[in-house]
Amino acid sequence: MNDSFLVAGPITPVLISELMTLGNDDTGAGAVSVFAGKVRDDEIEGKKVTALEYSAYNEMAEKVAAEIIRTVKSAFSDVRKVVFVHSTGVVKAGEVSLFIMVTSGHRDHAISACRHTLELIKENLPVWKRELF
Amino acid sequence: MNDSFLVAGPITPVLISELMTLGNDDTGAGAVSVFAGKVRDDEIEGKKVTALEYSAYNEMAEKVAAEIIRTVKSAFSDVRKVVFVHSTGVVKAGEVSLFIMVTSGHRDHAISACRHTLELIKENLPVWKRELF
Amino acid sequence: MKNVVRVLWFGVAQEITGSAEEEFMAEDTAVLRLQILERHPGMRTVNFRLALNGTMLKKDGQLEENDVIAVLPPFAGG
């Protein structure tokens, strides 16, 4: 597993499986909440999106990502683990570009904290996208 | 993939990977929300729970489960797919006993519908558990 | 008219009654509830509901021959 919050290309099913095993040995965690963001083949001005090309301000993104995790952990006391990765580069329609996993003792905090992590990423992570047709 | 909402024993990482590939070919889905419920090693009167033994009223559970999926789909118009399975029998601490996945066009409905599915399962699915020490 | 019905025990009801199912003779579900508490006093502490032929019972009513009644303690899935 790499230590970066950014991965080149799509977040593959294999990587998702690996990420989901993190914290498997934590028998005090009763709840796991996961969010995956996928590229949609939206139609824009009559043309279908076939992929998105993501770019990031890498150094800042890594700092912001670590800060997001600290914020979420301190806001939700029952949370045990917060994991997320975001793609850079080309991600095709149907592929995953964002993966978040939060574990907690009970279900409320895992679900709320996962959602909160998503909103913090949308607001604060310096990432941009460009449609490819 | 079996057609039942009930699976014997824990919901394994392999089964979770399989379930998560459902709807992978749906390029109109931009959001995937997943919830996994795990058995905690809670301490009860000084003794550690090592596993839970789940039992179900199978015929009714299958009907209720199908009804829950219909309810969620009609309540959340942006939802594209609702999948869930629940364990019966012995599930050890750290293992998964409930898995829910909801996909939708945009994030709001996937997240809300996944949470709603969880609450409907807790309220309506005829499943019981017994602590093993 | 009394009819023979199958009663299925689930969850803690199975532990209290010591079996998975039993037969009762009752004309309606209200009477059946009382019979259950008489035959198994331990069930008085359980806040159970009934399902009739696999569907949650909304209100008490007549029983037919061979109806299947499930005794459902509070659910605990998830």
Next chain:
Amino acid sequence: MKNVVRVLWFGVAQEITGSAEEEFMAEDTAVLRLQILERHPGMRTVNFRLALNGTMLKKDGQLEENDVIAVLPPFAGG
């Protein structure tokens, strides 16, 4: 006093300016904003923020020699 600073373009700013980075000479970030809009009028339509040395700028202030300013169009992660 004017200092040489590196300006990094991101997202649509890279497409508008046609490059990944440029040098500017400015004493503070308020002046730098004006210089950016003068040199690249296309940036007037972009609601951008600035980061100084990798941290989001909270308010305008002095620039030091070799400071790195990132020009950040609205984020679009997820």
